[in-house]
Amino acid sequence: MQNNNPNNTSYNNHCCHTHIQGHDNKVKSQKSCISLVPIFNHLENHQMEEIIKVIKSVSYKKGEIIYRAGDQSDSLYIVSSGKIKIYRLSESGKEQLLHILLPGDFTGELALFRESVHESFAEAMEDTSICMITRSDLQKFLEKYPSIALKILSELSGRLDAIEKQTTSFATNSVEKRIADFLVECTKNQEMEFTLPMSQKDLASYLGTTPETISRKLSSLEDEGYIKQLPRRRIRILDLDGLIQNY
Amino acid sequence: MQNNNPNNTSYNNHCCHTHIQGHDNKVKSQKSCISLVPIFNHLENHQMEEIIKVIKSVSYKKGEIIYRAGDQSDSLYIVSSGKIKIYRLSESGKEQLLHILLPGDFTGELALFRESVHESFAEAMEDTSICMITRSDLQKFLEKYPSIALKILSELSGRLDAIEKQTTSFATNSVEKRIADFLVECTKNQEMEFTLPMSQKDLASYLGTTPETISRKLSSLEDEGYIKQLPRRRIRILDLDGLIQNY
DNA sequence: CGCTGTCTTGAAGCGTTTCAACACAAGTGG
DNA sequence: CCACTTGTGTTGAAACGCTTCAAGACAGCG
Numbered sequence: 001m002q003n004n005n006p007n008n009t010s011y012n013n014h015c016c017h018t019h020i021q022g023h024d025n026k027v028k029s030q031k032s033c034i035s036l037v038p039i040f041n042h043l044e045n046h047q048m049e050e051i052i053k054v055i056k057s058v059s060y061k062k063g064e065i066i067y068r069a070g071d072q073s074d075s076l077y078i079v080s081s082g083k084i085k086i087y088r089l090s091e092s093g094k095e096q097l098l099h100i101l102l103p104g105d106f107t108g109e110l111a112l113f114r115e116s117v118h119e120s121f122a123e124a125m126e127d128t129s130i131c132m133i134t135r136s137d138l139q140k141f142l143e144k145y146p147s148i149a150l151k152i153l154s155e156l157s158g159r160l161d162a163i164e165k166q167t168t169s170f171a172t173n174s175v176e177k178r179i180a181d182f183l184v185e186c187t188k189n190q191e192m193e194f195t196l197p198m199s200q201k202d203l204a205s206y207l208g209t210t211p212e213t214i215s216r217k218l219s220s221l222e223d224e225g226y227i228k229q230l231p232r233r234r235i236r237i238l239d240l241d242g243l244i245q246n247y
Numbered sequence: 248m249q250n251n252n253p254n255n256t257s258y259n260n261h262c263c264h265t266h267i268q269g270h271d272n273k274v275k276s277q278k279s280c281i282s283l284v285p286i287f288n289h290l291e292n293h294q295m296e297e298i299i300k301v302i303k304s305v306s307y308k309k310g311e312i313i314y315r316a317g318d319q320s321d322s323l324y325i326v327s328s329g330k331i332k333i334y335r336l337s338e339s340g341k342e343q344l345l346h347i348l349l350p351g352d353f354t355g356e357l358a359l360f361r362e363s364v365h366e367s368f369a370e371a372m373e374d375t376s377i378c379m380i381t382r383s384d385l386q387k388f389l390e391k392y393p394s395i396a397l398k399i400l401s402e403l404s405g406r407l408d409a410i411e412k413q414t415t416s417f418a419t420n421s422v423e424k425r426i427a428d429f430l431v432e433c434t435k436n437q438e439m440e441f442t443l444p445m446s447q448k449d450l451a452s453y454l455g456t457t458p459e460t461i462s463r464k465l466s467s468l469e470d471e472g473y474i475k476q477l478p479r480r481r482i483r484i485l486d487l488d489g490l491i492q493n494y
Numbered sequence: 495c496g497c498t499g500t501c502t503t504g505a506a507g508c509g510t511t512t513c514a515a516c517a518c519a520a521g522t523g524g
Numbered sequence: 525c526c527a528c529t530t531g532t533g534t535t536g537a538a539a540c541g542c543t544t545c546a547a548g549a550c551a552g553c554g
Contacts, residue, residue: 096419164366177339
């Protein structure tokens with residue numbers, strides 16, 4: 001229960017992360033995968049070993065689909081290295097980006113704990129390797145080590161909070177405000193200068209607008225002196241307080 | 248794990264429920280409160296008894312606030328009878344209705360499993376009684392009966408799914424489509440004629456629009472022959488397939 | 495180097511909001 | 525029980541924010 005440390009089991013902030021995973025990607029063992037995720041890394045070494053025995057490691061190339069809405073599933077997926085985008089399609093066929101998973105994040109919980117089919121799509125944004133643990137294996141460990149269940153509960157409540165916040169933002173804020181919020185969010189773990197974590201096209205999909213509007217709003221924020229756009233998707237925040245207050 | 252029955256641990260559909268809770272509200276014991284909720288009602292009788300010993304029952308009058316954003320919390324709240332609305336305020340002060348809890352639903356999980364303060368508001372929409380179980384008591388039971396954790400995991404994943412769907416709807420659909428979807432959803436458990444589960448003002452807040460727009464769109468749906476508006480917030484669906492297909 | 499996808503910019507159009515005024519219903523107190 | 529008050533729903537007209545379409549500039553990748 002406890003655990004009020006937001007870093008502990010939280011989703012990585014999708015925004016503007018430093019690419020921790022380095023050139024030693026291929027060196028990474030399955031062990032690192034388990035020790036990486038907050039839901040398992042509090043366990044004793046021998047307990048982790050036990051889990052490592054049953055996990056399966058799979059690699060995906062950039063652009064490959066890991067699962068689709070409607071796919072049967074019985075595994076939890078943990079990102080070991082790389083970057084995965086999770087999105088939904090509305091009935092009209094429009095894509096909406098829900099989140100970007102970074103190393104240590106997991107997905108597949110819906111299929112695990114409720115339905116047996118996915119409701120969303122998962123696609124590798126770059127070459128990515130993931131660890132999989134099957135439903136029945138996970139269930140064994142949940143019963144054996146109830147602390148894992150508590151970690152997952154904490155993680156899911158956190159996601160619930162995050163997405164409720166996002167829904168409220170969609171329902172009550174202008175596109176301009178949502179973009180400003182996103183930029184402010186990007187400065188949370190980082191410096192005042194950072195690389196946008198995704199293309200403007202994806203950002204548009206994430207914020208529920210169009211690439212044209214993203215481009216225009218970024219330009220107008222630049223005109224007003226709040227930010228400076230640099231090459232290679234880099235952005236420098238010039239007036240953070242102004243950004244926060246005026247939008 | 249198992250449990251693919253969507254009815255089992257799902258949020259009550261907010262929409263258009265029959266008021267099951269009758270004139271015998273006051274007769275309801277704390278026992279009914281526990282046996283009512285999917286997260287506990289699979290337990291043996293003697294296990295439920297154990298839980299009943301530690302729960303606290305509280306009543307609220309219509310309009311009373313059960314908790315506010317920022318409030319400290321260490322309890323899980325289970326609705327025993329009545330109706331509670333959960334909403335958030337955006338920074339700009341706009342209210343967004345997130346869901347309506349009916350008997351058997353619970354809330355407070357965020358404060359329980361993660362932060363210690365609420366991010367949303369809970370307000371009694373009518374005279375309501377709830378059962379509370381404290382964090383430390385709940386934790387004991389989670390360890391003693393891991394199946395409870397699995398039920399809660401299932402419930403939370405289901406909510407995650409529902410709210411992701413809602414977010415996608417905000418991001419990709421017109422207001423008209425969202426209203427049409429809502430009406431279609433209302434017919435899921437009910438007849439083709441039902442009472443709107445909330446005022447148009449609240450519905451507007453729930454769907455991220457204004458009361459004026461709700462009123463106009465309902466009128467235009469009526470003009471086009473899809474629905475008929477009746478007194479006392481009742482609606483009759485005349486052409487369900489049309490509603491589904493044309494929006 | 496050239497191709498393909500991403501970003502930019504303009505102009506027109508549309509859906510939704512906003513404000514205001516009024517009708518109507520529900521709840522309260524004399 | 526009616527009059528009064530308060531809140532909810534309706535309707536119109538104007539304004540606004542965002543999308544759409546189209547065309548061109550630019551960057552990244554094979």
